[in-house]
Amino acid sequence: MRWFGGSKRESEGGRSSGSAVPPGQVVTTKMPVMTIGQTPKVSQGVWRLNIAGLVVNPVELDWDQFMAMPQITMDAEFHCVTQWSRMENTWSGVRVRDVIELADASAQAKFAMVHCYDGYTTNMDLETLLADDALLAHSHDGTPLSVEHGAPVRLVLPSLYAWKSAKWLQAIELTEKETPGFWEANGYHMRGDPWREERFRYH
Numbered sequence: 001m002r003w004f005g006g007s008k009r010e011s012e013g014g015r016s017s018g019s020a021v022p023p024g025q026v027v028t029t030k031m032p033v034m035t036i037g038q039t040p041k042v043s044q045g046v047w048r049l050n051i052a053g054l055v056v057n058p059v060e061l062d063w064d065q066f067m068a069m070p071q072i073t074m075d076a077e078f079h080c081v082t083q084w085s086r087m088e089n090t091w092s093g094v095r096v097r098d099v100i101e102l103a104d105a106s107a108q109a110k111f112a113m114v115h116c117y118d119g120y121t122t123n124m125d126l127e128t129l130l131a132d133d134a135l136l137a138h139s140h141d142g143t144p145l146s147v148e149h150g151a152p153v154r155l156v157l158p159s160l161y162a163w164k165s166a167k168w169l170q171a172i173e174l175t176e177k178e179t180p181g182f183w184e185a186n187g188y189h190m191r192g193d194p195w196r197e198e199r200f201r202y203h
């Protein structure tokens with residue numbers, strides 16, 4: 001399935017038609033590594049995914065439980081706020097929605113803070129995580145994620161700039177109020193829609 005192109009790219013909402021590139025972006029076929037700190041080495045055996053915060057049943061999945069969940073593969077664009085876009089990526093993994101359903105989000109849950117094994121955090125609204133294209137990816141272009149790109153599991157949110165696609169994913173914490181993650185606290189946009197060029201906050 002392809003989530004980019006076609007009817008998803010309406011002219012409303014800042015999106016353009018066809019296989020256009022978001023404004024201000026340059027296409028690359030490389031897959032640069034963008035990491036702010038140390039690269040954590042998290043083996044599949046040690047890795048756990050927690051769904052916490054405003055949920056009825058806090059969930060902790062180990063690797064085997066995660067891999068036993070329904071698996072999907074999707075093609076998606078990857079837009080870094082530093083102005084490169086890699087247009088064709090194939091990601092495999094588990095829909096975020098499916099693990100959030102296991103945890104049963106409370107009615108007050110509206111936002112999420114994502115926590116990673118390197119200490120990185122990033123925020124987004126819950127709606128983005130419940131969308132069809134929000135993935136907990138373990139593979140990219142047919143091979144397991146490399147350590148540099150977030151092994152064993154990273155978040156992939158194609159509708160937002162790639163700083164929201166958290167590597168070395170550890171926990172998704174649902175919240176009522178939106179609080180800024182690492183880059184958001186350092187001036188990046190709270191939402192980060194590449195089609196609206198929501199790069200930075202100017203206040």
Ligand SMILES: Nc1nc2c(c(=O)[nH]1)N[C@H]1C(S)=C(S)[C@@H](COP(=O)(O)O)O[C@H]1N2
Binds near residue numbers: 117118165
């Ligand atoms: N845990 C963690 N996730 C992260 C980052 C990071 O430093 N730590 N960098 C972000 C940024 S700014 C980008 S552009 C993408 C880059 O993903 P890549 O290194 O796989 O290209 O990862 C995002 N996810």
Ligand SMILES: [Mo]
Binds near residue numbers: 034080081082162163
């Ligand atoms: Mo980035």
